[in-house]
Structures are given as structure tokens and as C-alpha cells.
Amino acid sequence: MFPLVSLLLQLLASVSPSHLFACSGGAGAGAAAEAGKLIFILAGQSNMAGRGGVTGDRWNHVVPPECRPSPSILRLNAGLRWEEAREPLHADIDVLKTCGVGPGMPFAHEILNSAAAPAVVGLVPCAIGGTKITQWEKGTRLYGEMVRRARAAGGGGSRVGAVLWYQGESDTVTRADAVAYKGRMEKLIRDLRSDLGLPGLLVIQVALASGEGNFTDIVRQAQKGISLPNVACVDAKGLALQTDHLHLTTQAQVQLGKMLATCYLNHSKIK
Numbered sequence: 001m002f003p004l005v006s007l008l009l010q011l012l013a014s015v016s017p018s019h020l021f022a023c024s025g026g027a028g029a030g031a032a033a034e035a036g037k038l039i040f041i042l043a044g045q046s047n048m049a050g051r052g053g054v055t056g057d058r059w060n061h062v063v064p065p066e067c068r069p070s071p072s073i074l075r076l077n078a079g080l081r082w083e084e085a086r087e088p089l090h091a092d093i094d095v096l097k098t099c100g101v102g103p104g105m106p107f108a109h110e111i112l113n114s115a116a117a118p119a120v121v122g123l124v125p126c127a128i129g130g131t132k133i134t135q136w137e138k139g140t141r142l143y144g145e146m147v148r149r150a151r152a153a154g155g156g157g158s159r160v161g162a163v164l165w166y167q168g169e170s171d172t173v174t175r176a177d178a179v180a181y182k183g184r185m186e187k188l189i190r191d192l193r194s195d196l197g198l199p200g201l202l203v204i205q206v207a208l209a210s211g212e213g214n215f216t217d218i219v220r221q222a223q224k225g226i227s228l229p230n231v232a233c234v235d236a237k238g239l240a241l242q243t244d245h246l247h248l249t250t251q252a253q254v255q256l257g258k259m260l261a262t263c264y265l266n267h268s269k270i271k
Contacts, residue, residue, distance in 0.1 A: 037074070037158040038111070038118035041150050042089065042104050043136070044167030046129035047209070049090040050102025051242070052250035059100040063087050066254045067105035072112055075104075075123045080152045082122065090125045097129040101250045106257030107164065107264075114265050124153045132170045132177065133184045138191040147195050154196075162202040162264055163192065166236075168219045169246065172211030175218070182222035189228055202230050204263050206256065209236035210246045232267055234259045 042048055053060040067087050075085035078092040085108070088099035108121040126146045128135075136142050154160055171177040185205075193201045207223045208216055224233050236259075239252040248256060 037120040037122045037156075039122045039124060039150075039153045039158050039160045040104075040107070041124045041126060041146065041153075041160065041163045042102070043126040043146055043163060044165050044206075045127060045131045045169060046094075046097065046246075047169070047206070047236075047248055047253075048102060048104075048127035048164065048166035049094040049097070049125070049129050050088050050099050050104070050253065051097075051129075051247035052101030052253040054098050054100040054247070055242075057098045059088065059098055062250060063101065064106075064250060064254055066109055066257070067101055068109075070109070070112070072119070073105065073108045073121050073123065075125060076149060076153050080149065085123055089123060090127055093125045094128050101253050102127075103164070103166070103253050103257035103260055106254045107261045108257075110258050110261030111264065114261075116265075116268070122153055122158060124149050126150075127166070130170060131167065133167060133181060133188065134177075136167070136188055137184065138188070138195070143188075143191075147192070150196055160196070160198060160201065162204050164204050164206075164260055166206035168208050168223060169211045169216075172208070172216045172219050173213035175215050178213075178215035178218035178222070181219050182225060185222065186226055186228055189226070189231065200230050202232065202264070202267060204232045204234060204260055204267075206260070207233050207235040207237065209239050209248060209252075210241055212246065230267075232263050234263050 053062050069084055069086045071084060073085045074082045075089055077083055087101050087105060089102055089104045090099045104123050108123060111121050126149055128142060171181050189203050193199050205223050207220045236256055239255060240249045242249050
């Protein structure tokens, strides 16, 4: 027995305290990063899903420096698993279209570069191209998926910072849809806040840069006139469009992401 005890003591002595603490410290660091994750839900239609660099059904794979991957920027994939975020963020979400660069990555980088940067930014892609706001109302598949993904993202001590919403181009085709937009958007916000249990959830809308029909100005005025608290608006009018006159260019998406981040950070200071 004594030789066996001696052997065990020698084995324990060969494992340094620094090695033991490195293992336990690694687990602690992971828990700290999880607790510090700030979540943003990306929802709407094609310009939020990202069409920067897309011509026809092909993406040019050009990724600007502002959209580069970072270990501190994660995305919730279609399987509800966190992974390092890379363009196109919506590749496995908006699966019927070709996705390219959107505003999510430049937004996240600006948040990380701010004075009050979180440990990790978590992006939750939910946008689907070509969708009207009625396809997002409570009871629809898209609404249910957005709520499901937001709930999955918010676990483990993470916090939802805001919903980034860019949608409405498809609601410019008929006057009736354009006129109804304000009421439909306000109901969507109230329902989402209620179902997520976040009554003060910040919603940052993008006022349209373009539209599919002749009633874009009516939808834009609705977006800028939402009469609910904690709703902000970033105006995309004037940002560069691709030759289809509907989708933002890659550099315009970068600019929009920075504008959204500035809006979020300014709102956070007010709060």
C-alpha cells in the first residue's frame, strides 16, 4: 500500500497549482462572457437581412473592415446555437433569397468600440425579404419565430438591448397598406413587448430609403410618427442604393449600422 500512496503523491505534485487554476479560470471567464452578453434582434425585410454586394442571385463576397468577424460578436444561428458572427448574417434565415452585407455587423462593432462596451454583442437575425407588416403580426409564423429566437437568446444572464427594425418597402404598394402601417407597427411593438415580458423594450426603426410602390412617403411618416415610448427612428433616406433602386449598397449598409449604433448609444445615455 505504501508504494501506491507514494505514487499518488508524486502524481499530485506533478500537477502545478497554476494549471489547476487555469482550468477553473477558463470556465469562469466563459460564464462572465455569457453574463455580459448584450442582445439585439434584427428584424424586418430584405434591407435588414442584407443585400449589400448582391446582384441578381449572386453575392460578391466583399466584406468591409467594419463587418469583419470578432470573437466578441456572436449570432444565434437557425439551430438556436451561438456562433461567431460572419457575413451574411441571415444566410440560414432568409433562405429563399441571396443574402449579403447588412447593418448588423457594423452596428455591433460600433457598440463594442463605445465607452460602455459589453463583453459580448449577440445578434439575433430574424429578417425575411419581401415581407409585409401583416406577415409579422402576432399569430403569424414570422412573429412566432422572432419571439422564439428572442427568448432563446435571452437566457443565461443575457440582456436584450433593442430590436432593430427595417421593414416597410412592401407596404408602399397600396395606399391602404401605407395608411394602416402606423397602427399595425404600434400593435406589433405592444405585442412583442408583452410576449417577451419587456415593457420598456427599445425599438429602433429605420425610416425607408426606398419602396416598392408609390406610397413610400406615407410609410416613412408613419415610421417617424409612432406614438409609443422607447421607440426611436433612424432615417435612411439619401443613403446610396444599388441599381435596383430598392436595396442599400454595401457601404450604405455600413453607414446605416453606424447610425443605428449612435441612436442606441444616445438613447442609453438618456436612460
